[in-house]
Amino acid sequence: MTENFGLKIKELGLTSKLFEGFFGLEQEEHRVMADGRISRYPYPEKFGSRINHPYLQSNFTDSMLELITEPTKGSREAVKNLKMLQQIVNAELHDDERIWPLSMPPQLEEDDEEFIHQDFHREWYREYRDYMEQKYGAESEIIVGSHINFSINDTLIYQLYQADNGDDFKSVAELRNHIYFKLSQSFVRYRWLFTYLYGASPITENKLSHLPADLELPVRSIRCSSLGYANRENETITYNSLNEQIDQLKQSLADGTFCSLQEFYGPVRLKGSLPNDLDEMLEEGVTYLEFRAFDLDPFSRAGVSDDTLDFLELFMGYCLVADVPENLSQELIQAADKNDEVALQNPKEQPAWLMDEATKLLDKLSDFVAEYDAPKKYNFAIEIARKRVNNPALTISGQLLNRIEDDSLESFGLKIANDRYQKLHALELPIQVISDEYSVVAQELIKAAILLGIRVKLFNGIKLTYDNRHEWFDNNPRIEFPNGARDYLLKMFPELNK
Numbered sequence: 001m002t003e004n005f006g007l008k009i010k011e012l013g014l015t016s017k018l019f020e021g022f023f024g025l026e027q028e029e030h031r032v033m034a035d036g037r038i039s040r041y042p043y044p045e046k047f048g049s050r051i052n053h054p055y056l057q058s059n060f061t062d063s064m065l066e067l068i069t070e071p072t073k074g075s076r077e078a079v080k081n082l083k084m085l086q087q088i089v090n091a092e093l094h095d096d097e098r099i100w101p102l103s104m105p106p107q108l109e110e111d112d113e114e115f116i117h118q119d120f121h122r123e124w125y126r127e128y129r130d131y132m133e134q135k136y137g138a139e140s141e142i143i144v145g146s147h148i149n150f151s152i153n154d155t156l157i158y159q160l161y162q163a164d165n166g167d168d169f170k171s172v173a174e175l176r177n178h179i180y181f182k183l184s185q186s187f188v189r190y191r192w193l194f195t196y197l198y199g200a201s202p203i204t205e206n207k208l209s210h211l212p213a214d215l216e217l218p219v220r221s222i223r224c225s226s227l228g229y230a231n232r233e234n235e236t237i238t239y240n241s242l243n244e245q246i247d248q249l250k251q252s253l254a255d256g257t258f259c260s261l262q263e264f265y266g267p268v269r270l271k272g273s274l275p276n277d278l279d280e281m282l283e284e285g286v287t288y289l290e291f292r293a294f295d296l297d298p299f300s301r302a303g304v305s306d307d308t309l310d311f312l313e314l315f316m317g318y319c320l321v322a323d324v325p326e327n328l329s330q331e332l333i334q335a336a337d338k339n340d341e342v343a344l345q346n347p348k349e350q351p352a353w354l355m356d357e358a359t360k361l362l363d364k365l366s367d368f369v370a371e372y373d374a375p376k377k378y379n380f381a382i383e384i385a386r387k388r389v390n391n392p393a394l395t396i397s398g399q400l401l402n403r404i405e406d407d408s409l410e411s412f413g414l415k416i417a418n419d420r421y422q423k424l425h426a427l428e429l430p431i432q433v434i435s436d437e438y439s440v441v442a443q444e445l446i447k448a449a450i451l452l453g454i455r456v457k458l459f460n461g462i463k464l465t466y467d468n469r470h471e472w473f474d475n476n477p478r479i480e481f482p483n484g485a486r487d488y489l490l491k492m493f494p495e496l497n498k
Contacts, residue, residue, distance in 0.1 A: 006321030006372075008163055009156070015372045017156040018317040023078035024071040024288075027303055028144035029296070030100040031063045031093070036414050038105070038112050039063045043121065044092045046451050050122055053453040055085055060129060060141040061116045065089065065099075070457065071149065071288075075309035075377075082302045083433045088447055090424040098417035101303065102409060103223045103295040105142045107205040113138065131259050139208050143201070143223050145295050146304045149271070150316060151288035152179060173285030179320060180286035181242040184268045186319035188239045189331045191267050191293055192342040193358055195224045197388050198308055200295035200396040202347055205408060218347060218404060220397045224293050225343035226336065231265045239332055242270070246278050267293040267339075297396055298416050301423075310381040318368045347397035358389045434458070439476040448485035452496055467495040 009015055031039035043050075043062040050057055057066040067089065069081035090099070100106055108116070116138055120129060132141055157179065161172045169175040187194075199221030204211075211227055222228045231237070235257050237248050252258040261276045269290040272281025281287075291312065296303045325331060341351050362382055369378050388395045403412035429435045430443035438446065442462060449456050449464050457463040462473040471492060473479075481488045490496055 005160065008160060009321065010372075012159055012163060014156050014159060017153045018320065018372060019313065019374050019378070020073055020153040020156075021313050021316065022071045022073055022151045022153070022288075023069075023075060023309055023313075024149035025067075025069045025078055025082050025304065026147035026149065026290075027067045027082060027296075028059055028146075029065050029067070029303065030105055030142070030144060031065060032098050032100045032106055032417065034096045034098055034414075034418070036100075036106045036410050038108065038116060039094075039097050040115065041094055041097060046092050047089075048451060048453040051124065054455050055450050055453070056089070058122065059144075060120075060132070060138070062119045062121055063116075064142055064144065070455075071151065075306045075313065078309060079302050079304065079306050080433050082304070084431050084446075085450070086302065087424050087427060087431060087433065088450055090421060092451075093421070098414070098421050100413060101296060101298040101416040101420065102413050103143055103145050103201040104204050104409075105139075105144070105206065106413065107408070107410060108139075116142065128260055128262070132263070137209060139206055140210070140228070143229055145223055145229065145292070146297075148291040148294055148304070148309065148312065149288050150291065150312065152183075152316070152320070171285075173283060176285030176287070177242055177282065180270055180289055181239075182324065183316055183319055184270060184289060185239050185324075185328065185332065186315070186322075187268050187289075187291065187293075188335050189328075190315070190361065191224075191335060192339045192354070193361065193385075194293060194312075195221050195339055195343045196350075196354065196358070196395060197311070197385055198294055198297065198396055199224050199343060199347075200297055200400060201228065202397045202400050203404060203407060203409060205410060215344065216346070217407070218397070218401060219344045220347050220395070221295055221343045223295050224339070226340050227344070229265055229292065231263070236336075237264055237266055239266075240329065242282070245270075246282060249278060265292070267291070295396070298413070299396060299399065301420060306377075307381045307384050310377050311385060314365055314369070314374065314378045314381060317372070317374075318365055321368070321372075322364075347395060347401055348392055350392055355389060358385075362386055362389065437475055438462075441477055441479060441481075442473065442475050444481065444485040445473065445477065445479075445489070448489050452486065452489055452493075454489065454493060454496075464489075464493075466493045469493060469495070 009018065033039055043058055047056040055068050057068060058064055059066050067082060067085040069078060069085065072078050072081055120126060157176060158172065161169060161175045169178065201221045201223040202218035204222055237245055239245060249261060249264060258264060269292065270281065270286045271288050271290055272284060273287050274280045294304065297305055362385055365382055392398045400409065403409055405411055429440060430447045434443065446456055446462060455465040461475055464471045
């Protein structure tokens, strides 16, 4: 069945499940002052402990936030979850603080660099952080982006396994590994297209020591090139096979090339149910993919758009049923060079081969939508991609070109940052984006839970979980908070006070 997934999916009546994948978003973004300098304010106390907070974290420096959403079905809900966190974060900013909307950080003065080095209070993470700073440099480590976690609908995988009857796959885990690694290879092969469509880091506000002297800016995406968010050239991990990749990762850890699996900066990571356990992932099966090759989109209020996620999900569904090319190994060898050619090109231009290859893929995606009766939103995502392929000026980096002033995007970045701050501050409800479904009391409860680090599941109701304790509420709970929702939850979950 390994080359007949599409046929089997049709026979089983599972075509709709191809378009019911789950997304979880991890978005990095900088707190800055209203003048564009890195924020000097400490990490907000209301965000709770970062030791195990499920939604609000910091990264290389305390001013570099990381917002993490619950996995949810479909692009709309995923972006909605991110907007929910962004409103909560925005409400806790100081009056002169903003969120920087670009992947490349704002201009750093000498005292900013010293502040970034010192501004770190996750002591349990300091050894790794200092190692990364010494190896890659702070200027590279504070480049930010969107990490998109994606999983195939479990029903699809389980029913495919049952239909296989053990002929090709001895276990569900083996099928999972086959499917997810095939999808990861497909993304690596076509990473150049995602960089072309969604790359958004054409210039840098700072002198990056590792940039070649002859590199002409602007380019399409510094971050998504080998000069940006990438491992050293001689430390590259390949995508030839899952077993080979796992062996390479183990060897890199054993010989000290990597100090942690987190140091693997490939465009897509395969993830199991236990973090940093490769053997468990191989034995129990890959559970999702983490795509790491997406710049922040400054033209989308959330930093990532619905149509971007729709295009990725459509591409995943197509690659699941498509045949693997006979020259797969050759394509994988060429993948990094093709991506670099696109990433380091002027955003107004295209490689000679891009129009033809992109159009062929988009035509196949259109045929896939028709054959598998996909929802209309995927045609919309294809149409956006076609327009950008036909006109580079419509790509995100192409649009950014007109915003560059004196070799800088600072004015544009601050305008976007101020506009978003003011719009979010003007919202009258605690969590505006869910106000059609949840009452004000429910919104206050959800907001307080998120700030405290209580896990929140929304399902036309509310499930709160902390330390294996669960509490359920409907979307219009008949409760009162005489001392506020935070106090109410601290009494409900006394474990939070430990």
